[in-house]
Amino acid sequence: MSKPDEAGQRPDTPHYESATGGWGSLKGVARVLADQRPTFGAFRTLMRQNKPGGHMCTSCAWTKPAQPHLFEFCENGAKATIWDLTRDRCTPDVLAAHSVTELRSLSDHELEEMGRLTHPMRYDAASDRYVETTWDEAFAGIGAKLRQLDPKSTVFYMSGKASLETAYLYALFARLYGHNNLPDSSNMCHETTSVGLEKVIGVGVGTCILSDFDHCDLILFFGQNTGTNSPRFLHTLKAAKERGCKVVTFNPIRERGLVEFADPQDPAQMTVTPATPISDIYLQVRPGGDIAVLAGLCKRVLELDAERGGSILDRAFIAKHTTGLDELEARLRGVFWEEIEKESGLRREELHEVAEIYATSKNVIGIYGMGLTQHVRGWLNLAMLVNLLLLRGNIGREGAGISPVRGHSNVQGQRTVGITEKPKNVPMDKLRELFGFEPPQEEGRSTVDLVEGLLDGSVRGFISLGGNLARAIPDRVRAERAWQGLDLNVQIATKLNRSHLLPGRATWLLPCLVRAEEDRQAMGPQVVTMEDMLSMIHGSLGKREPASPHLKSEVAIVAGIAMATLPPNPKVKWDEWTGNYGLIRNLIEATYPDKFRNFNGRLFTPGGFYKGNEARNREWKTESGKAQFTAPEVMTSLGKPPKGEEITLITLRSNDQFNTTIYGFSDRLRGLSGPRDIVLINPEEMQRRGLAEGQVVTLECAVEDGTERVVRGLRIVPYDLPDACVAAYYPEANPLIPVGYHDELSKTPAYKGVPVRIRPDGAGA
Incomplete structure (x- = not known):
């Protein structure tokens, strides 16, 4: 193994030598500007982005500060806005020139590059093409199909970009229609947070607010790539570092955003001043090894407390606010350091050093991403992080807490206002009172349940409000075949994507406004709202001219389908709500009065208004009424640890990507570019397995359930990864993920x- 450089990077594998941000970020934005040729006024939109009274970015869910920078957008936020405001148009004539079969030969990037959808379209099976229709025809046709179907056989999916107003009406529509089948993108990334944190601290969201980062002494990162997924967060980290906060990162890959950052808005740092180092310690944990890491840290903190006369633990907090510490201590006494080292891939001395820093830090924030949530025992990963924080009272006080980093800009908020398959999380009594109907009480389908329903034929109708779900799901190849057997497939979207090319017996493609565009309704331009990852609510006002006069807002589309489907109800006023979104916010306030008090009066509060958090106030809505310590039964989050020739696969998103949207083919911050059909593996693992750089291989899923899952034609790239793992891009690697292989809770x-197993291409599978 080659010796790492001063930054800890192996020089014999691809890597990005510059800091995150800096000139590289500006060049990335410039490239997308040149490629998309956005409409006039895009720069003015960026200047309003994430500012009070402005337009809220549709990219990540990082919070919006009360005192914004001059440029309050990051590279990926700029890409998302520019991508929305492209001059290219996917008109009926463009679609008429291509059959759906022909369109399937295009890449995800090529499909979206066709531009903004401009007219409502209907799939015509005879010509295998999308043909223009009218909104009235579309709503009537969709409504007729929904009335024919059993409501429980339909699923209403929602992407994490849609507004709180849209989400509330969509959830109401589903329940008036007769089901709770309301999965959203959270099901595939942070549902583990919603369930896991609720189990141990009583709330399904993080407990931190932005000002906590002004007072923390230590930040622990687990499984999160800030530089690509939420780059504006780097400004907050930079400020924390400059006042002396320490940062320790646990992640299989050395992501540049957590190594160093050059602020593009700081002239000195763009010219002569060195970049800001972010992580004081960066440990490349083995995939599935976070439980062992956290067990080791907790074990050592308990040892230090014993060695130092009981001065480390916050015993008053533990006695008053927690339960289960005795069981945790007993379990950790039986866990030997040799097992911790084996499962984590880290040395005891490294964990001892981090434990010492934790034990001597007053205020600590634990941050995590999908590296913790997307595991069979992801819930236990989170419970173990909570264990560590509880030992020193680091939940429910200023400068401390747990903070999941969410993806889509409003994915957390949609859950807040009713987009959930779990009726226990919705005030059904309020809905009954407000709208005069009996809400369904049967638990609905999650995304996994949707895929299983597609495969067994029990799902017959599907509406997708945004997103590219067919591309994002596990068992993608099997599900794509099943998708085309649906009786109804409705796609509400801004650009063409792979999900639109799997038409069922009746299929509609409905184009909507983007958030940056003016949403003009009967009562004038409308404001929409969203909730960020720190539980702050923000108003957003679009100003750009819509890409087509034939576009409708998401609110208007949901209302139009609902009116065509449901019988009249004097308490359900779709037309009035569509004309004035303030009326929808009144309904949200009436349904959730504790979270949305004076909703309309606080739309443009600088920095947003806080919806509140019981755990932050040390009110524990758990079964025991206290925060819960959890004794781990196992030291790995892997459901099936690899054995023999098997190896663990982790999926990645590139720097030129947001979820399933591929902006280009540069993964600059990892030193990679070009085609995405690659598999990353460290040089020593390559040598042990007889693999060569550039060799073309097949990955084969090693979960034995009677189904063959393979991805062929992947090129080997040596990379700085731990032993016993490989990495490949999402969504290209999704066919390898079994739909039944998921977090236990x-x-x-x-x-x-x-x-997975690695085979030379053409061998084995």
Whole structure:
């Protein structure tokens, strides 16, 4: 193994030598500007982005500060806005020139590059093409099909970009229609948070707010790539580092955003001043090894407390606010350091050093991403992180807490206002009172349940409000075949994507506004709202001219389908709500009065208004009424640890990507570029397995359930990874993820920990 450089990077594998941000970030934005040729006024939109009274970015869910920077957008936020405001148009004439079969030969990037959808379209099976229709025809046709179907055989999916107003009406529509089948993108990434944190601290979201980062002494990162997934967060980290906060990172890959950052808005740092180092310690944990890491840290903190006369633990907090510490201590006494080292891939001395820093830090924030949630025992990963924080009272006080980093800009907020398959999380009594109907009480389908329903034929109708779900799900190849057997497939979207090319017996493609565009309704331009990952609510006002006069808002589309489907109800006023979104916010406030008090009066509060959090106030809505310590039964989050020739697969998103949207083919921050059909593996693992750089291989899923799952034609790239794992891009590697291989409690697919075998192309499979 080659010796790492000063930054800890192996020089014999691809890597990015510059800091995150800096000139590289500006060049990335410039490239997308040149490629997309956005409409006039795009720069003015960026200048309003993430500012009070402005337009809220549709990219990540990082919070919006009360005192924004001059440029309050990051590279990926700029890409998302520019991508939305492209001059290219996917008109009826463009679609008429291509059969759906022909369109399937295009890449994800090529499909979206066709531009903005401009007219409502209907799939015509005879010509295998999308043909223009009218909104009235579309709504009437969809409504007729929904009335023919058993409501429980339909699923209403929602992407994490849609507004709180849209989400509330969509959830109401589903329940008036007769089901709770309301999965959203959270099911595939942070449902583990919703379920796991609720189990141990009583709330399914993080406990931190932005000001906590002004007072923390230590930040622990687990399984999160800030530089690509939420780059504006780097400004907060930079400020914390400059006042002396320490950062320790546990992640299989050395992501540049957590190594060093050059602020593009700091002239000195863009010219002569060195970049800001972010992580004081960066440990490349083996995939599935976070439980062992956290067990080791907890074990050592308990040892230090014993060695130092009981001065380390916050015993007053533990006695008053927690339960289960005795069981945790007993379990950790039986865990030997040799097992911790084996499962984590780290040395005892490294964990001892981090434990010492933790034990001597007053205020600590634990941050995590999908590297913790997307495992078979993802819930236990989170419970173990909570264990560590509870030992020193680091939940429920200023400068401390747990903070999951969410993806889509409003994915957390949609859950807040009713997008959930779990009726226990919705105030059904309020809905009954407000709208005069009996809400369904049967638990609905999650995304995993949707895929299983597609495969067994029990799902017959599907509406997708945004997103590219067919591309994002596990068992993708099997599900794509089943998708085309649906009786109804409705796709509400802004650009063409792979999900639109799997038409069922009746299929509609309905184009909507993007958030940056003016949403003009009967009562004038409308404001929409969203909730960020720190539980702050923000208003957003679009100003750009819509890409087509034929576009409708997501609110208007949901209302149009609902009116065509449901019988009249004097308490359900779709037309009035569509004309004035303030009326929808009144309904949200009436349904959730504790979270949305004076909703309309606080739309443009600088920095947003806080919806509140019981655990932050040390009110524990758990079964015991206290925060729960959890004794781990196992030291790995992998459901099936690899054995023999097997190896663990983790899936990645590139720097030129947001979820399934591929902006280009540069993974600059990892030193990679070009085609995405690659598999990353460290040089020593390559040598042990007789593999060569550039060799073309097949990955084969090693979960034995009677189904063959393979991805062929992947090129070997040596990379700085731990032993016993490989990495490949999402969504290209999704066919390898079994739909039944998911978190035990939340059903979040285990995208970060599936056992696979590597075969020379053409061999084995």
